[in-house]
Amino acid sequence: MLQDSQIRKLVRQLVSQSLPITSMKGLETNNFIPGKTRIQYSGPTWDSKEIEEAIFALLRGKWLSAGENVYNFEEEFSKFVGKKYSVMCNSGSSANLLMLSALKSRRTFGFKEIEVITPVVCFPTTVAPIVQCGFKPKFIDVEMDTLNLDLDQLERAITSKTKAIIFAHVLGNPPDMDRLMNICRKKKIILLEDACDALGSNWRGKPLGSFGLMSSHSFYAAHHITAGEGGMVSTNNKIIADVIRSMAWWGRACTCVGFANLSLKGECGRRFSKWLRPKYCGILDHKYVYKEIGYNLKPLDLQGAIGLVQLKKLLQLKKARQRIFKNYYDALKKYPKLIKMAKPSVNADANWFGFSITVITNRFSRNDLVSYLENRSIQTRNYFSGNILFHTPYAYLGNPHDYPNACQVMERTFFIGVQPNMSDEMIGYVRDSLDGFLKRYQ
Ligand SMILES: Cc1ncc(COP(=O)(O)O)c(C=O)c1O
Structure with missing residues (x-):
């Protein structure tokens, strides 16, 4: 039987024979062929360590499902994001579902038919759980500088029925958090912060994800750190953390983890007590006593193991993302009549998820620019749903044309990646490609 240290050594040797293409070193050492090598908008940035820990979690883990690694990741994550408690789940979408579901629990607010304000330009699973929980989404438009929710509209939209706001920091860049927090305090509105695209970003030095009563995070392959899939809800409130844990674990009353x-x-x-007294006086195992109407949204333990490694690299990856963002931004700011780039929010230190471009001229269309880039093997993405009300399942919730900026985003905005493992040659190729296109219209 091999010792743990021998197993680790063997795995390391094996993995180092074939460094993943997505590693920080991987892309730099690969031969980049301009126009042929696909430049992904995002993707995992892994080294052998993630793979070593994942294999080790499989070999030595006591519980394949969420166990010690997930528990340790939750603890480290809470410290990083500046919240007391974190509960890991299987995706950022599940994290959003858990945040909204938690508002319904008898142990928290017991909300039934409330209004939840949300920007109409969004990722779909920021909005979907509002409907899934039986709440009413109330849409507001976005502002064009950052594509974040419009705070003037937010103030006007709040009524006595409004109990919560859920929104995502657009591509890692927050709205004016001072003003937003003031509005929430003044109007007694619960803030649910979708920080799935904003891990590692700060506002006045305070981490995004630490502002809301709850915040959600994603470890999908495209995100700042990844476990392939995965999500997290963070909060300072112990009761809410227990409710979330319970809802993610079948509704179970027992909150023992790790x-x-x-x-x-x-x-x-x-553990073995009369948990359901006075209605039922027999002895029951707490693991089979239910306190919530739950789901099963648990992650695998190896996702926790990978998350722990990735979290340690986050700040290094952030530096690389910021460097690429600045490179593009500086090169393209000479085209203010043709394009609008995401404006970094004052007081923010954004860990950019992407670099957005809104075409503001009529001399070429977004599709002209997107096709040009895609043909040069540079991946592009729409800003998620654009105006969600144009999409069939959401259409009954309102008239998309009531939101003119969202219509502009639908028509004119896209983004490219700032993938941290791009070599200087690749960064230069993307920048020069954009510059080459735009200067024709200058
Ligand atoms: C802002 C935002 N919220 C939520 C999600 C959903 O996260 P997941 O893919 O982990 O379900 C995403 C995308 O992945 C996102 O970009």
């Missing part, structure tokens, strides 16, 4: 999950008597020391 080592505690395997302990004989549970963390409370009362």
Whole structure:
């Protein structure tokens, strides 16, 4: 039987024979062929360490599903994002579903038919759980500088029925958080922060994801750090954290995780007790007592193991993202009559998820520029849904034309990546391609 250290050494040797193409070193050492090598808008930035830890979690983990690695990742993540508690789940979409579902619990607010304000330009699963939870989405438009929710409209939209706001920081760049927090305080509105695209960004030095009563995060392959898939909800409120844990774990009352999950008597020391008294007086295992109407949204333990490695690299990856963003921004600011780029918010230190461009001239269309880039093997993306009300399942929720800026985003905005493992040659190729296109119309 091999010792753990010997296994690790063997795995490391094996993986180093074939460094993943997505590693920080991988792309630099690969031969880049301009126009042929596809420049992805995003993707995992992994080294052998992630693979080593994933394999080790499979070999030595006591519980393939969420166990010690997930628990340790939750602890480290809470410290990073500046919240007391974090609960890992299987995706950022699930994290959003959990945040909204938590508002319904008898142990929190017990909300039933409330209004939740949200920007009409969004990622679909920021809005979908509002409807899935039986709440009413109330849409507001976005402002064109950052594509974030328009705070003037937010103030006007709040009514006595409004109990919460959910929004995503657009491509890692926040709205004016001072003003937003003031509005929430003044009007007693709950803020749910979708920070899926904003991990590592700050506002006045405070991490995004630490502002809302709850915040959601994603570890999907496209995101700042990735476990392939995965999500997290963070909060300072212990009751909410327990509700979220319960909802993600079948509705289970027992909240033992990591080592505690395997302990004989549970963390409370009362695992086998009369939990359902006075209605039922028999002794029950707490693991089969239910406190919420739940789901199963748990991650695998190896996702926690990978997340732990990735989290340590986040600030290094952020520097690379910021460098690429600045490179493009500086080169293209000479075209203010042709394009509008995302404006970095004052007081923010954004960990950019992408570089957005809105075409503001009528001399060429977004599709002209997008086709040009795609033909040069540079991947592009729409800003997610654009105006969500144009999409069939959401159409009954309102008239898309009531939101003129969202219509502009639908028609004119796209983004390219700032993938941290791009070599200087690749960055230069993307920048010069954009410059080459735009200067024809100058
Ligand atoms: C802003 C935003 N919210 C939520 C999600 C959903 O996250 P996941 O893909 O992990 O479900 C995404 C995208 O992936 C996103 O960009």
